[in-house]
Amino acid sequence: xxxxxxxxxxxxxxxxxxxxxxxxxxxxxxxxxxxxxxxxxxxxxxxxxxxxxxxxxxxxxxxxxxxxxxxxxxxxxxxxxxxxxxxxxxxxxxxxxxxxxxxxxxxxxxxxxxxxxxxxxxxxxxxxxxxxxxxxxxxxxxxxx
Amino acid sequence: xxxxxxxxxxxxxxxxxxxxxxxxxxxxxxxxxxxxxxxxxxxxxxxxxxxxxxxxxxxxxxxxxxxxxxxxxxxxxxxxxxxxxxxxxxxxxxxxxxxxxxxxxxxxxxxxxxxxxxxxxxxxxxxxxxxxxxxxxxxxxxxxx
DNA sequence: GTGTTTGCAAACAATTTGCAGAATT
DNA sequence: AATTCTGCAAATTGTTTGCAAACAC
Numbered sequence: 001x002x003x004x005x006x007x008x009x010x011x012x013x014x015x016x017x018x019x020x021x022x023x024x025x026x027x028x029x030x031x032x033x034x035x036x037x038x039x040x041x042x043x044x045x046x047x048x049x050x051x052x053x054x055x056x057x058x059x060x061x062x063x064x065x066x067x068x069x070x071x072x073x074x075x076x077x078x079x080x081x082x083x084x085x086x087x088x089x090x091x092x093x094x095x096x097x098x099x100x101x102x103x104x105x106x107x108x109x110x111x112x113x114x115x116x117x118x119x120x121x122x123x124x125x126x127x128x129x130x131x132x133x134x135x136x137x138x139x140x141x142x143x144x145x
Numbered sequence: 146x147x148x149x150x151x152x153x154x155x156x157x158x159x160x161x162x163x164x165x166x167x168x169x170x171x172x173x174x175x176x177x178x179x180x181x182x183x184x185x186x187x188x189x190x191x192x193x194x195x196x197x198x199x200x201x202x203x204x205x206x207x208x209x210x211x212x213x214x215x216x217x218x219x220x221x222x223x224x225x226x227x228x229x230x231x232x233x234x235x236x237x238x239x240x241x242x243x244x245x246x247x248x249x250x251x252x253x254x255x256x257x258x259x260x261x262x263x264x265x266x267x268x269x270x271x272x273x274x275x276x277x278x279x280x281x282x283x284x285x286x287x288x289x290x
Numbered sequence: 291g292t293g294t295t296t297g298c299a300a301a302c303a304a305t306t307t308g309c310a311g312a313a314t315t
Numbered sequence: 316a317a318t319t320c321t322g323c324a325a326a327t328t329g330t331t332t333g334c335a336a337a338c339a340c
Contacts, residue, residue: 005294005339026330041297046330048295064207066305067329080252092251096244099261106237107225108268116244116261123253150314150319171305186322191305193320211330212304 009033009040010048017058017072023079023088025067063088063117076113082122091118154178154185155193162203162217168224168233170212208233208262221258227267236263 012033017024024032030045049070052058059071063081069088078091095114104111157178162169169177175190194215197203204216208226214233223236240259249256 003294003340007295007338009296039297041299042329043298043331044296047332050331060209062207062209064205064213068209078248080248080254080256082254083257089254091248093247096241096247099241099244100263102238102241103223103225103236103263107263109225109227109234109271110265111225111263112228112265114261114263116259118245118248118252118256118259120255120257126254148315148318152313152320154321184322186324187304188306188323189321192307195305 007048009037009044010051012036013045013048014052014057014072017052017070020072021090023061023069023071025069027067029070061088061115076115078116078118080118080120080122082125083119084121084125084128087122087124089122152193154182154189155196157181158190158193159197159202159217162197162215165217166235168206168214168216170214172212174215206233206260221260223261223263225263225265225267227270228264229266229270229273232267232269234267 013029016029016033026042026045026049029049030040030042033040033045049058049060053060053070056074057072059074061069061071061079063069063079065081065086071090073090076095078093078095080089080091081087082089095116100111100114103114158174161174161178171187171191171194174194175185175187178185178190194203194205198205198215201219202217204219206214206216206224208214208224210226210231218235221240223238223240225234225236226232227234240261245256245259248259
């Protein structure tokens with residue numbers, strides 16, 4: 001049998017994720033959880049994140065910048081990624097179901113869902129960009145916290 | 146200065162990609178190009194793919210299944226990924242620009258573009274699924290060719 | 291006690307990079 | 316001749332896994 005046992009590590013990973021809306025990577029989760037659990041290992045973080053994902057309690061999002069990101073919000077919704085700072089945010093709009101209808105019309109497979117990713121410059125970067133231009137490297141990884 | 150010099154390797158990578166609509170990974174490109182250029186190295190394939198990408202001649206698509214895929218079609222368009230066999234296909238529909246308008250309305254950053262990925266079961270898998278059920282592993286990597 | 295979860299380290303997979311030599315201009 | 320590009324191998328990065336000990340039930 002495959003019963004699920006309690007683990008404070010898993011609990012705190014879930015709790016940490018729930019309190020964030022920046023869609024952290026496994027490594028960001030690890031770095032932060034380490035404050036409360038200095039002995040937790042990266043392996044445990046990965047194991048729990050994928051367990052939580054398969055339980056449907058978190059969702060994984062691939063944004064093509066190397067590491068996967070994790071989202072505590074499992075309701076279908078769209079994302080935005082900033083080409084300047086690389087941050088990932090939620091887009092506060094309802095997914096457009098009609099897209100799937102449109103897609104199905106010309107597609108021979110069955111369509112069960114979809115995701116969307118918007119690109120551009122986030123609000124914070126836009127301010128900076130307006131002030132002083134060309135401040136060196138684009139898309140530098142944001143710090144662990 | 147940063148001039149671009151001809152290379153038969155790059156040429157053949159581009160040519161190979163153009164002839165495919167299955168969005169191969171770097172490794173698939175490598176395995177196939179090797180028939181014409183047995184000495185080509187994986188590093189060269191990666192270097193050229195990202196060069197071509199930065200030249201805007203191919204597009205990279207991340208579908209969260211480990212490896213990035215490459216698409217010779219740089220026109221904006223949507224993709225589909227089969228949860229059964231993992232294949233990635235184009236969706237023959239025009240991107241819906243209104244999505245960006247909708248997203249902009251409630252978002253403080255600037256939106257410059259978007260992509261969408263549909264999920265479901267592809268036409269070929271649907272047939273198989275109807276015939277005999279539960280044929281073992283789901284989502285097994287497709288062969289290199 | 292039985293079975294699940296952890297920490298650690300080693301294994302893996304995908305991608306990048308340094309360098310000397312080959313190819314292009 | 317000056318640069319760019321290649322092959323090779325080593326290095327990085329992100330993620331997974333085997334195993335003995337720790338923990339939950």
